[in-house]
Amino acid sequence: MATIANQPRCDVCGNKLVKNGKTGAGRTRWRCKNCGASSTVTRPDITAKKQFTGFHRWATGKQSITELGTPRSTFHRTTAWCWQV
Numbered sequence: 001m002a003t004i005a006n007q008p009r010c011d012v013c014g015n016k017l018v019k020n021g022k023t024g025a026g027r028t029r030w031r032c033k034n035c036g037a038s039s040t041v042t043r044p045d046i047t048a049k050k051q052f053t054g055f056h057r058w059a060t061g062k063q064s065i066t067e068l069g070t071p072r073s074t075f076h077r078t079t080a081w082c083w084q085v
């Protein structure tokens with residue numbers, strides 16, 4: 001069994017994290033058995049999808065950046081990677 005899917009690692013020491021209940025927001029809370037650090041893992045796929053949707057909407061010219069409801073500087077920062085797609 002070499003699957004590492006859905007098994008985040010500790011930012012601090014790189015150890016595997018174990019599930020440690022949930023946060024108030026319903027996210028799984030993770031805890032490192034080695035150093036005791038706890039973290040919640042943001043789902044980069046979901047965040048990226050949201051960013052790319054906004055980027056795509058803007059790039060196809062139907063909406064201006066201001067209409068997307070995101071500050072211009074934030075928009076450029078969060079969608080800079082989209083240009084590489």
Ligand SMILES: [Zn+2]
Binds near residue numbers: 012015
């Ligand atoms: Zn750790």
